Amino acid sequence: MSDKHIGQEIGQALGAHLTRRSLFALGGAAAVTGALAACGSNTGREPAATGGASGGGSGATLNQWYHQYGEAGTQQAVEKYAAAYKDATVKVSWKPGDYDQSTAASLLTDAGPDVFEYGNGPTIDMIKGGQVVDLTDLIGDTKSDFNPSILERMTYDGKTYAIPQVVDMQLLVYRKSMLDKAGITPPQTIDELIAAAKKLTQGNVKGLFLGNDGGAGLMGGPMLWSAGLDYLTKDNQFGFDDPRAATALGKLREMWDAKVLLLGAPKDWFDASALTSGLTAMQFTGLWTFPDIKKGLGDDFGVLPWPALDGSGKASVPVGAYGSCVSAKSKDVAAAKKFAKWLWIDQTQDQLDFATSYGFHIPSRTSLISQAATLKSGQAAEAAKLATDVGHAQSPILWTPKCATAFGDAMNRIVKEGADPAGEIAKVKAVADPELKRVLA
Amino acid sequence: MLADPAFRSSLVTFLAFAVFIVPTTFVISLGAALLVARTRVMQSFFRSVFFLPTACSYVVAALIWKMSIFSGIRSGLANGVLGWFGIDSIPWLSLADPPWYWLVIVTARLWLQVGFYMILFLAGIQRISPTLYEAAAIDGAEGWKVFRHITLPQLRATSTAVLLLLLINAFQAFDEFYNILSTFGTYPPYARPPLVYLYYTALGSGQDFGHGSAGAVILTLIIAVIAVAQGRILRLGDRGE
Numbered sequence: 001m002s003d004k005h006i007g008q009e010i011g012q013a014l015g016a017h018l019t020r021r022s023l024f025a026l027g028g029a030a031a032v033t034g035a036l037a038a039c040g041s042n043t044g045r046e047p048a049a050t051g052g053a054s055g056g057g058s059g060a061t062l063n064q065w066y067h068q069y070g071e072a073g074t075q076q077a078v079e080k081y082a083a084a085y086k087d088a089t090v091k092v093s094w095k096p097g098d099y100d101q102s103t104a105a106s107l108l109t110d111a112g113p114d115v116f117e118y119g120n121g122p123t124i125d126m127i128k129g130g131q132v133v134d135l136t137d138l139i140g141d142t143k144s145d146f147n148p149s150i151l152e153r154m155t156y157d158g159k160t161y162a163i164p165q166v167v168d169m170q171l172l173v174y175r176k177s178m179l180d181k182a183g184i185t186p187p188q189t190i191d192e193l194i195a196a197a198k199k200l201t202q203g204n205v206k207g208l209f210l211g212n213d214g215g216a217g218l219m220g221g222p223m224l225w226s227a228g229l230d231y232l233t234k235d236n237q238f239g240f241d242d243p244r245a246a247t248a249l250g251k252l253r254e255m256w257d258a259k260v261l262l263l264g265a266p267k268d269w270f271d272a273s274a275l276t277s278g279l280t281a282m283q284f285t286g287l288w289t290f291p292d293i294k295k296g297l298g299d300d301f302g303v304l305p306w307p308a309l310d311g312s313g314k315a316s317v318p319v320g321a322y323g324s325c326v327s328a329k330s331k332d333v334a335a336a337k338k339f340a341k342w343l344w345i346d347q348t349q350d351q352l353d354f355a356t357s358y359g360f361h362i363p364s365r366t367s368l369i370s371q372a373a374t375l376k377s378g379q380a381a382e383a384a385k386l387a388t389d390v391g392h393a394q395s396p397i398l399w400t401p402k403c404a405t406a407f408g409d410a411m412n413r414i415v416k417e418g419a420d421p422a423g424e425i426a427k428v429k430a431v432a433d434p435e436l437k438r439v440l441a
Numbered sequence: 442m443l444a445d446p447a448f449r450s451s452l453v454t455f456l457a458f459a460v461f462i463v464p465t466t467f468v469i470s471l472g473a474a475l476l477v478a479r480t481r482v483m484q485s486f487f488r489s490v491f492f493l494p495t496a497c498s499y500v501v502a503a504l505i506w507k508m509s510i511f512s513g514i515r516s517g518l519a520n521g522v523l524g525w526f527g528i529d530s531i532p533w534l535s536l537a538d539p540p541w542y543w544l545v546i547v548t549a550r551l552w553l554q555v556g557f558y559m560i561l562f563l564a565g566i567q568r569i570s571p572t573l574y575e576a577a578a579i580d581g582a583e584g585w586k587v588f589r590h591i592t593l594p595q596l597r598a599t600s601t602a603v604l605l606l607l608l609i610n611a612f613q614a615f616d617e618f619y620n621i622l623s624t625f626g627t628y629p630p631y632a633r634p635p636l637v638y639l640y641y642t643a644l645g646s647g648q649d650f651g652h653g654s655a656g657a658v659i660l661t662l663i664i665a666v667i668a669v670a671q672g673r674i675l676r677l678g679d680r681g682e
Contacts, residue, residue: 204515212535217627263532264513279514409630416537
């Protein structure tokens with residue numbers, strides 16, 4: 001038990017961006033919260049146990065929960081926003097540890113939050129279980145101002161259950177000087193990318209870094225999108241029972257076989273150190289690493305979306321966002337909804353401050369992006385544009401953890417063991433079909 | 442749950458791991474104990490040095506193994522050594538074939554637990570009466586014969602305890618597997634012992650407590666059967682003595 005707690009602390013010490021990663025793992029891959037998860041003994045059910053702030057106000061008392069953000073000052077910022085709210089007393093709880101699990105469990109009890117954030121919005125099981133309330137009317141005519149793919153991810157059956165707080169994204173980053181030296185133009189298709197990676201692999205420098213598992217955990221979604229497919233079709237059927245998907249996923253194995261992928265880096269894809277220390281020429285990573293990349297490489301880097309498979313595919317970048325939700329068990333749902341609207345829709349200056357002052361994120365309101373000083377120019381501006389133009393929510397709301405585990409296992413076998421992609425896709429379908437039937441029932 | 446191929450393969454992993462790690466640790470720690478017991482100089486120093494890793498957390502050791510000794514790049518210790526001989530870097534933990542990850546997991550566990558069992562054996566060895574060895578020496582027995590006919594039988598009680606503890610430990614395999622092999626949020630479909638698999642099923646985002654507890658019951662039954670069988674076998678041996 002104590003061992004695992006140590007693991008948790010180490011996990012947190014490993015990097016300020018761990019919490020960002022936890023968000024990204026949510027959509028993309030199976031069992032979320034990996035490093036943070038520990039043994040779950042911290043149920044975190046006592047409200048405001050870990051420091052809180054009370055907003056001066058009258059009327060109802062609301063509990064608002066956040067997971068522990070890694071960036072300094074974030075906690076003080078959200079406490080400041082809450083204190084400025086006049087219509088209710090808002091108690092902010094800052095939850096370290098296994099936020100997703102403890103929050104999901106607390107929603108079943110009376111000790112849960114009134115307003116809380118959740119990675120990519122509430123899960124389908126929370127929505128189906130009636131644990132969260134419909135927020136469609138709060139968003140109203142601001143709908144068109146939010147990143148469309150993220151809002152869609154938080155919407156089920158025409159009803160939106162969360163308000164996106166800030167947007168995070170993943171993208172392909174490359175060392176300009178290395179590509180110039182090798183005479184390579186930034187790749188626009190997967191085959192160009194493979195060719196570039198081969199040319200850039202020299203000595204102890206590898207061409208491309210997609211994570212220590214060769215992209216098995218990270219690149220499944222982007223590979224489907226690059227073939228013009230998706231996890232699910234528009235009418236919520238299994239979406240990649242298609243020879244093009246097999247071709248696309250097979251491309252990852254091709255990179256693996258060509259030995260152009262960096263494997264076993266001390267810090268995985270979510271950290272910029274593999275790129276900045278010259279272990280790789282190109283890396284798929286998160287926007288949150290930009291301050292580190294800037295520090296390490298100055299202006300010697302460029303950004304790209306994950307390229308299209310060919311002419312009939314599409315380039316893409318995965319995007320994700322914590323969404324603010326309202327618990328159906330709240331003692332005063334109306335007051336909780338009012339507060340959520342006030343903070344995450346009306347208070348645009350607070351939203352801008354939250355997105356840009358403490359970490360490196362994109363405001364979820366498109367109209368705020370132009371006001372964000374951090375995103376005004378250079379690579380960051382290009383990245384923000386990619387998120388708006390070709391952003392893809394990591395995985396659909398109906399893609400349950402069980403489907404994600406089956407897909408993750410299949411990806412591992414395809415990439416690492418060279419299993420037949422078509423056969424592996426059929427195995428995923430065998431798990432996903434009954435699972436879809438279950439959640440749609 | 443038994444119809445789930447992933448769970449079945451996790452059971453196989455776990456039995457194979459136990460079958461390998463239990464005798465290996467047993468032999469190595471007994472060997473170390475014999476060596477340390479013979480040492481005349483600095484015996485307590487060697488005893489402490491071998492025992493020290495026991496005080497180390499599994500998680501800390503797993504992270505050191507993963508990130509500095511067996512990292513996939515040239516600056517990792519293992520690859521650095523290979524580099525002296527002009528061998529290419531091996532991404533130890535990323536390859537599924539050949540399964541180098543077992544080397545990482547097994548060495549981490551051996552380093553962590555050999556010292557502890559060595560101390561148990563050492564205590565056992567030091568309790569063997571020297572008169573037995575003297576008698577054997579008079580009868581002309583030496584070397585292997587002494588070990589086979591005096592040391593080993595006299596260590597029976599210790600060996601039984603060590604075997605039992607080792608087996609329990611092997612079945613509790615979680616910490617180093619989880620910390621060495623999990624990449625953020627995911628775990629590869631191989632080298633996945635049941636506790637890790639059930640952890641992801643029940644406590645991960647799946648929150649599938651039904652299947653999780655079914656798996657736990659199956660696991661308990663298997664461990665109970667093996668423990669009873671082991672008790673039987675060792676007790677039968679006792680009667681023969």
